[in-house]
Amino acid sequence: MRSVLTLRGWWALCTSFLFVGAVQAASVQVTDDRGVTLQLAQSPQRIVSLLPSLTETVCELGRCERLVGVDRYSNFPAQVRSLPQAGGGIDPNIEAIVALKPDVVLMATSSRGVQRLESLGLKVLALEPRTSKDAQRVMGLLGQLLEVPDALRIWRAIDAGVSAAAQSLPPQARSLRVYYEVSTGGYAAGARSFIGELMTRLGVQNIVDPKLGPFPRINPEYVVRADPDLIMIGSRNVQGLEQRPGWAGLRAIRGEHVCVFTPEESDVLVRPGPRMAEAARVMARCISQKGMP
Structure with a gap:
């Protein structure tokens, strides 16, 4: 009996060592938008996020408490507003980021930092969602990084919300030709951008040619020639709209078919992340109130 117990004890000890070894060998591995594979010994507990859409995605995945710093534009959900700010996506504060001792830094591929x-020596995961498919992929990648197994379930709920917003609009919305200006300098939402894709899902026609890219800079004359039925623009950019060459005669301006989004609404609309269903509802409300005859 003693030899049997010894054998069992030896087997239990070996199994224990194998288990511990497997746990120690386990790691989190994800590949970012540069094609760079990031490997961590465990899911990161200290995260700096330098892109608002990534900040919101981390929080939507239920890991907001792991954020130790954000960029100056990350303002949702409310709890991130009290976190230390480490510059912007384009101009990150390197010293501040290093001082926060993050396990990983989330930032755009276009960032200089x-x-x-x-x-x-810091771990960087560079992600830059530009389309709805990108936003879905990023949700999955961050879910993998943060060990959230139901990340794509969250995305399915977002997608269902976009579909519901589209179904709320009447069929005549499909005849509307829309111009959406996303920022100062005449940068517009092209058909290939996530905003343009939302417009397509809602059934309206984007006047910006898809060949121009996701967020092209549009000459005011281009809009005059297209003469859209509806203009969407943020309150930060709306000043002097009628003074643009030829714009006073646009049917959208003459008929007061212009949606001016608040800063809060604009934040929702220009971030390809978990609030895309809310963005679709904001746009649908605009179409219903300003676009319909």
Whole structure:
């Protein structure tokens, strides 16, 4: 009997070592939009996010408490407003980020600080969602990084919300030709952007040619020639709209078919993340109130 117990004890001990070894060997591995594979010994507990859509996605995945710093534009949900700010996506504060001792830094691929942070030994996951499919992919990647198994279930709920907003509009909305200006300088939402894709889902026609790219800079004369039925624009950019060459005669301006979004609404609309269903509802409300005859 003693030899049997010894054998069992030996087997239990070996199994225990194997289990511990497997846990130690386990790691989190994700590949970012640069094609760079990031490997961590465990899911990150200290995160700096330098892109509002990524900040919101982390929180939507239920890991908001892991954020230790954000960029100056991350303002949703409310709890992130009290976190230390580490500059912007384009101009990150490298010293502030290093001082926060993050396990990983989430930032856009276009940020100038990616290589600098990596040269200092920090782990960087560079992601830049530009389309709805990108936003879905990023949700899945961050779910993998943060060990949230139901990340795509969250995305399905977002997608269902967009579909519901589209179904709320009458069939005649499909005849509307819309111009959406996203920022100062005449940068518009092209058909290939996530905003343009939302417009397509809602059934309206984007006057911006898809060949011009996701967010092209549009000459005012281009809009005059297209003469849209409805203009969507943020309150930060609306000043002097009628003074643009030829714009006073646009049917949208003459008929007061212009939606001016508040700063809060604009934040929702220009971030490809978990509030895209809310963005669709904001746009649908605009179409119903200003676009319908």
